[in-house]
Amino acid sequence: MTIPTRPDDSMQCLFSALEPVSSEIKVIPRKRMSWEYKGKPQLYLFMEGEISLVRVTDGLVVASAYDPHIFGLGEAIQPKRYHILRVEKKSRILAVDVENALKIFDEQNLWRDVSTTLAYFNAYLVYRDEMVLQQRTYSVIRSHLQEMIGLPLEARLNTSILDYIRLRTHLSRSSILNVIFVLKTEKHIEIKRGGFLVAINNLPEKI
Incomplete structure (x- = not known):
């Protein structure tokens, strides 16, 4: 996409x-x-x-x-x-x-x-x-992370990943945080304290 x-x-x-x-x-x-x-x-x-x-x-x-x-x-x-x-x-x-x-x-x-x-x-x-209309929760989150990394750094450091995705989808807080936790733990993404996206190393098609 x-x-x-x-x-x-x-x-x-x-x-x-x-x-x-x-x-x-x-x-x-x-x-x-x-x-x-x-x-x-x-x-x-x-x-x-x-x-x-x-x-x-x-x-x-x-x-x-x-x-x-x-x-x-x-x-x-x-x-x-x-x-x-x-x-x-x-x-x-x-x-x-x-x-x-x-x-x-x-x-x-x-x-x-x-x-x-x-x-x-x-x-x-x-x-x-x-x-937004993709069926799999991870696919929706993955797409938004890819969009988010393209934003100016100042914008990324002013809006947490959780807030960015919740404002744009109907996904629950827990489902977003669960995916972000896995991606961070497996070092697919780098996050600053507070949940701000710093870098994407690689995003797998599935987790």
């Missing part, structure tokens, strides 16, 4: 077009964000910090961003609210009125970049579903 490739060029085109008409908003860590700001639908340009996309129905974290990212494209075109945004720590976020953004997409012929970015988001949701 391979994580989808982020379309950096298309995202940069959208950022370059939207940033001049954006305005910075104040956000409070651990606070959920509305898709509207001052009564108007918004696109959000996430610049730095940490932000999560959370599923409305059960509160599971679908994805987290640490690098510049754009949120709200799908909601701008099809205004359903299946997910919300939650700011995890001090972050810098810019807001753009959807109405203005759509005009810019028309004027600057950016719809190909919009569709490329939306295709990436869709592929990521499929990737995540494959991670």
Whole structure:
């Protein structure tokens, strides 16, 4: 299972077009964000910090961003609210009125970049579903460890393995800890005190 490739060029085109008409908003860590700001639908340009996309129905974290990212494209075109945004720590976020953004997409012929970015988001949701819907508990945990090791070191040292997986799955605390204990004991992974992932030496297909 391979994580989808982020379309950096298309995202940069959208950022370059939207940033001049954006305005910075104040956000409070651990606070959920509305898709509207001052009564108007918004696109959000996430610049730095940490932000999560959370599923409305059960509160599971679908994805987290640490690098510049754009949120709200799908909601701008099809205004359903299946997910919300939650700011995890001090972050810098810019807001753009959807109405203005759509005009810019028309004027600057950016719809190909919009569709490329939306295709990436869709592929990521499929990737995540494959991670979570696997039948074997170990397979789910293994996939999340592989994803976790790709995060910035600061992010890994701020979120324990247990918390990271529990926020993204319905696995029980005990089942996660049992697998982590085996992997640590057999030196497949290295963990810092507090349950923070330091390194992956190798992850077997089965344990």
